[in-house]
Amino acid sequence: MIKSRKSNDEINLTAELKNKLDLYLANVSEKEVLDNLHLFIPRVILSRVLAINFLYQKIIHNSGIIMEFGCRFGGNLALYNNLRGMYEPYNYTRKIIGFDTFSGFPQVGQIDEAKAGDYDIFQNYDHLLSEILALHNLGSPIGHIEKNEIIKGDINETLPKFLENCKRTISLAYFDMDLYQPTLKSLELIFPFLSKGSIVVFDDFNNDLFKGESKAVFDFFGSFNSYKYNSIPNYPRLSYIEIV
Ligand SMILES: C[S@@+](CC[C@H](N)C(=O)[O-])C[C@H]1O[C@@H](n2cnc3c(N)ncnc32)[C@H](O)[C@@H]1O
Structure with a gap:
């Protein structure tokens, strides 16, 4: 659903x-x-494209990778790819990493009001997505350097493994898993990799349809009143925090 x-x-x-x-x-x-x-392209989707562009511009002078938690079809990953090609064509260090099960929600809590398997997509989509992103990468300067990675599986297993070997900072972390538990856990895990100026984006914060994601954000950041929850007027569904 x-x-x-x-x-x-x-x-x-x-x-x-x-x-x-x-x-x-x-x-x-x-x-x-x-x-x-x-x-x-419908207006709402155009608004999303412009919002992603706005967020990308905010990190251009901040070194580090881009991570999306819950990338599903990977439309945002394609946008980051082409924005990288436009704004910083020679930045081969700006890796873009997408995480998803590619089989929908693995498990859900009561607060999430959803069921396991929601957002399932067709088999082996991760292969197709990798190929699409490789084409976008090739369409930009220094396309011979692969700058994308798709990590398939439950984030509870894949993210700790990824971070174990991660010697990079995260400039943009985009959360769109909708659910309480994986959102909270991922926030806890990535926090040490953020630097001043890093952006943490929430696709569904303050949205009654996705109470789990909002609660995870509150539970993690809520008690620190030094953080401002920024919104993007033309695409109010997104909120972001800038690390200060
Ligand atoms: C709303 S969809 C993401 C939509 C996507 N960001 C977009 O803009 O089109 C939520 C995604 O989170 C993923 N997800 C939820 N819990 C997860 C977990 N524990 N590990 C990995 N992926 C998870 C689901 O598989 C689903 O594809």
Whole structure:
């Protein structure tokens, strides 16, 4: 189950756009097929793209990797890739790491109001995502240096292992697992790797649909009133904390 606040009008509009997209794909030449994707991008998705761009600009002068916890289809990872190619084409140290089970929620708590397996996707999607990201990497300068990593599995197992060998700082950590337990645990684990100016982003903070994520953020940061929970007006679903 995917939680959503879409109105019926939005759902109908998306279906209409999808019909037009099918028609377009059936008739456009292969060479032009990707050139006009912005013809179909809905306003909300454009807002997300602009919000990710805004966040990326905030870390350009802060060394460190980008991590997304709960990357699912990996759309944000593709955006970070192309923003890296645009804003810092020679920064081969800006690795982008995506974590997910790629089989949906492994387990859920009572507060999460969800069930295990929600957000499942099709088999071996992680392979396809790695290939897509490799293509985006190749499309930027110094594309011969691989700068992406996809880590499949429950974060309770994969993140401690990853951090054991991690000799890097984290400039941007993006949380979108929706759930209480893995969000809290990951915050605890990554905190020592953040530096001044690092950004920690929450996809669903202060959102009643995802009480688990909000509670994890409060339980971890809430008691420190030196942190400000920033919002992004054109995409209010995201909140972020800047480490001071
Ligand atoms: C809302 S989706 C992520 C959406 C994605 N960030 C996007 O922008 O399209 C939540 C994801 O968190 C992942 N997830 C939840 N708990 C996890 C855990 N313990 N370990 C790894 N991934 C987890 C799920 O598999 C799911 O794909």
